[in-house]
Amino acid sequence: MNIETRLAQSGSRRDPSTGAVTVPVYNSATYRHPALGQSTGYDYSRSKNPTRQALEDAVADAENGARGLAFSSGLAAIDNVLRLLKPGDKIVVTEDLYGGTYRLFQQVYAVYGIKAQYVDTSDIAAVKGALNDNAVKMIFVENPTNPMLKVADIKAISAAASAKGVLTVVDNTFLSPCLQNPLDLGADIVLHSATKYLGGHNDVVAGVLAVKDAELGEKLAFYQNAVGSVLGPNDAWLVLRGMKTLHLRVKQQEQNAFEIAEFLEHHPLVTNVNYPGLKTHTGYNILKEQAKGFGAMVSFEVADAALVPLVLERVGVFLFAESLGGVESLITFPAVQTHADIEPEVRERLGVTDRLLRISVGVENAEDLINDLAQALQGGTDG
8 A cells, every 4th residue: 555545544453352543552561461471462561562563563664664663762763773883883974964963973872982984975986985994884874964955875875885784774854754765775774753754743752763674673672672762652652643644744844845945045145045856956866766755854044144043033933943844834043953062163064054044844834934934034134
């Protein structure tokens, strides 16, 4: 069946005893054994919970994977993946990525002798060059990147990594399984901050993985249970509820984002617009071939840094807040919010300047969103 049908029925048909259409929230920490040496399949909720299992199965299905795993946050999901590495291993990482992920690599795992090498993953030659180091055991790709919206050739990267025996991990948060399925393109692991598009309502913090290979899934499940950063049943239920309307939300959000990007592209106070759905974007053709759409994240530079605080103060429909992917449109200043943990000189080199704003486009009326940005930009610093 098509993904729209599968998503709409996520978690359904899980309770044959009652026929409940929606999976129940199993707020149980432990489970009674039928007899000595027997189990219902559930023993203790850190190891397995029926509500979380329903979500993990839905995630695996949406990403065409062999197994899904759910965690207490997106960073907890990344942490679980990094436990596949050992001291002395290297990981090639997208250089333009979420600041929290950068912090995890630089301030947590570097201490344990796992070195991250940052490269422009939109440059396949640079990726192949980095993979020549025999110490590299994993490549971690955000696609598109946060916040510059660069696009990687997942198919080419996965093939190059596989030839070297290197695992390919793709953060698919920005596009969601509705628009991109990295496992189908050759990746080994796909992850999401489920707080974002999967949950979709800014009311839950969660992270998920989907794995192509069942054996690798078992290894990650071992770490999930051993470390214990699992998603609780109430939060799992909220993500499942969000996934049921994911395809509808993403469709509306993407259409809104395209109209907003076109508006910004022609605004006299905007010097640059990053949105892969614009034909002028360098990653347009890759996503056209390897994905089903371009997403609803847009970043743009204004002509004067002094305009940034004014825009953030003037917006009335957009909410000045961190995060993304929800039904509400948000505007963020990456240099001091999502990417504050990245060194200023690195941010500047990557384009995360004091003039860059990032917007997560919601499901509101596109005209209202455009009018809001227009009035916020009106008159520049003299308005």
